[in-house]
Amino acid sequence: MSTTVDQKYKIRTALFMGGYVLVNVAAIFGAFDDMKPPGTWAFALVVAAPVAGHLWALLRWMQDSDEFVRAISAKRFIAATGITMALVSAWGFMEVYAKAPHFPLVMVLPGFWAVWGFTAPFIRTTH
Amino acid sequence: MKNRLKVLRAERNWTQEELGKRVGVSRQAINALETEKHDPSLDLAYRISKEFGTPVETIFTNPYQPS
Numbered sequence: 414m415s416t417t418v419d420q421k422y423k424i425r426t427a428l429f430m431g432g433y434v435l436v437n438v439a440a441i442f443g444a445f446d447d448m449k450p451p452g453t454w455a456f457a458l459v460v461a462a463p464v465a466g467h468l469w470a471l472l473r474w475m476q477d478s479d480e481f482v483r484a485i486s487a488k489r490f491i492a493a494t495g496i497t498m499a500l501v502s503a504w505g506f507m508e509v510y511a512k513a514p515h516f517p518l519v520m521v522l523p524g525f526w527a528v529w530g531f532t533a534p535f536i537r538t539t540h
Numbered sequence: 541m542k543n544r545l546k547v548l549r550a551e552r553n554w555t556q557e558e559l560g561k562r563v564g565v566s567r568q569a570i571n572a573l574e575t576e577k578h579d580p581s582l583d584l585a586y587r588i589s590k591e592f593g594t595p596v597e598t599i600f601t602n603p604y605q606p607s
Contacts, residue, residue: 481569481578538577 425470433463484539493529542601563587
């Protein structure tokens, strides 16, 4: 049961992240250097789409898993999201009031995964 | 929630993986039930009850029932 669910998640992740890597590698090699607005806006959304796709894959994985995996993952997801939002909000206010260096928004998702990694081992029950 | 899953499983020589397959959940889920890290849904409790052929109350302790 869980094997099929896990395999689906891995395939979906590989597809979405593969697309993400390809687009970014092409950008690094200058494939989109001549692009002008509004094309640049559309391109930015194209780059963001696989990230949203991967989040969808994660939520589908949770939905298709059994009740324990779903409950523990949901708990971890909520904790990681809450902590990430708190940290990003705090940093935002530090930027406004304390002239802290700018934190790019594209780093919020990697930050979320980092927080997930740090918090997940401590969330071991569904109570 | 206190339960007799591990004992009942041992009586039948079933692994966690095997019991998981029988009731349609992962090995991790069975482990979480046995170590009291997860309370089963009513649906899962009934599936487990059917598999062992014994009422839910004889597998999972009702914490609200005075002993």
